[in-house]
Amino acid sequence: MPSGFPTTLLLEQLLNGLQLGLMLFLLASGLTLVLGIMDVVNLAHGSLYMLGAYFAATLARVTGSFWAGVALAVLATAVAGVLLEVSVLRQVYARDHLTQVLATFALILVFNEGVRMVWGPQALLLPVPQELARPLPLLPGLGYSAYRLFLIGVGAALAALLFLLIHRTRLGMWVRAGASNRAMAQALGVPIRRVFTVVFGVSAGLCAVAGGLLGPILAVQVGMGEEILILAFVVIVIGGIGSVKGALVGALLVGIVDTAGRALLPPLFLRLLSPEMASNLGPAVASLLIYLLMAAVLFLRPQGLFPVRT
């Protein structure tokens, strides 16, 4: 048995982690702003992701093009997000977190069952677009999926765009002001309500980007939203609520720790422990690694890595 893990495996896991992290960031950035600015716990954020994926799968089939499908799905989900904000979420801004958790938990039930009624219980198929459906030789001996590389590219580009939007534009300034102190920003004339509707629409659109692009890798099915929602919450708690920078760092941390843990811990345990214990313990520790990370961060820095609130 050779000592140490082969570098190609390490690199591949790193890229997988980067890809998961960047997709998580698309969800977490919206979630953190919604929570940061309006102090609303929106569990239905994952439902928008699911809706985006279903829209993308359906529209891709109708239009015959993956790209047109995803683009239209982003628009449709952004509209759905704005409608959701105006119709339901506005009612719970002034209420406590518990009410918000419950109202949006009820929304999850409605969305999941609604999707099941429209699309049926089977998972939808969203094929990888033809032009990216092959491995690219990165290093000798390491072929990496072109589609996953594309996801990394899109994620990085959108992250950069979001940073420009938030740090270089007037809208971004309002968003930052709202996240750090809503009452003060409002007193100084920032139209928080309208800014928030825009933020909600944009974050819904980003959910759809993640949902549509992850569609070919993960299954498009009811319940997909909740799985990733919990991860997104872990990300923003680690990063600090309201901070887009924190969301990026948190998302990359979670993505890489989760992927690396799943790939590297079981073989590591196999060396240290008996095979029977290792096969039990490896996957368990791997899947709770990110929650350990979150608990540790909350323990040491209760406000997250990049605190925003004043």
Add this chain to the structure above:
Amino acid sequence: MRTRPFLVPEARRIPVTMPQGVGVGVRLAAAGILLVGFPVLAEAFGGRFYLNLVTRAMILGLACSGLNLVLGYGGLVSFGHATYFGLGAYTVAVLAREGVRAAWVVWPAGILVAAFAALLIGAMCLRTRGLHFIMITLAFAQMVYYGMVSLKQYGGQDGLRAPRTDFGFPLGDVALYYLTLLLLAACLGILWRVVHARFGRALQAIRDNEARAVAVGFSPYPFQLVAFVLSGALTGLGGILMAHHAQYVSPAMLSWQQSGAFLLMVILGGVGRFWGGVVGAAAMVALEEVFHAATIHWQLPLGLVLLVVVLLAPRGLAGLVEGRPR
């Protein structure tokens, strides 16, 4: 405690009263008689179906009353109470798998496991506040969930059969009904004493204004931790009962959806109202059954009704039972 809280004599003088408001005592007695006589009634009409339904409602009511202690009286939004529920239930199944089925061993063991988990998790989570408390309780619940899923010898993802524990006589559905009723009544009695004792009043004072409670000499941490452990133990007892009821345990009992459902039931019934957990659980079971009978897409109307209740009736349904607003 370092400083002697000067509120103690005053708090001691507040008498422990029965539920107030016209007719509440009558309603309580009527509910008691109805529940005691219900199995006979059920046998005459729908058979075992309704008996099992009411048993389920009472079990969930017990678990939710436990949650309501920290959620309503402590003001702590625990998004991880499925952990204690699931651990109680899993204790029954795991001990049965290991060959231990004596009720006098299994029941205390289940409650102890749940209480000990609540002690460990509560001790860490209670250092945080607000939104972070919600998230960190969820994080620990997820850890327990994934831990249990990975234990392949105890069923993993598929769950585990949980044969009923050995009381020395066969525990049928009717006997389980009365056992549940008895335990629910006993636990509600304990909770009534707890929330009206000095301890409960201090807990509520801390919830209402922590700074003021600290200023008069109540240190929040021990009160909240004791409440958290008691709450976990009661919810764990609910889990033990649920394992007996379903004769099967699965990781879904530990899932965050289950935690969310508990929160939903308590708010449906009324947060921080004594009957909130029981009323909410009963209402939820009834709603589920009604919609389930009407359509396979029962979650849609259920979600809409819950949304309307949350938006329009923030105090929940328990006001109808308690008789007057708090």
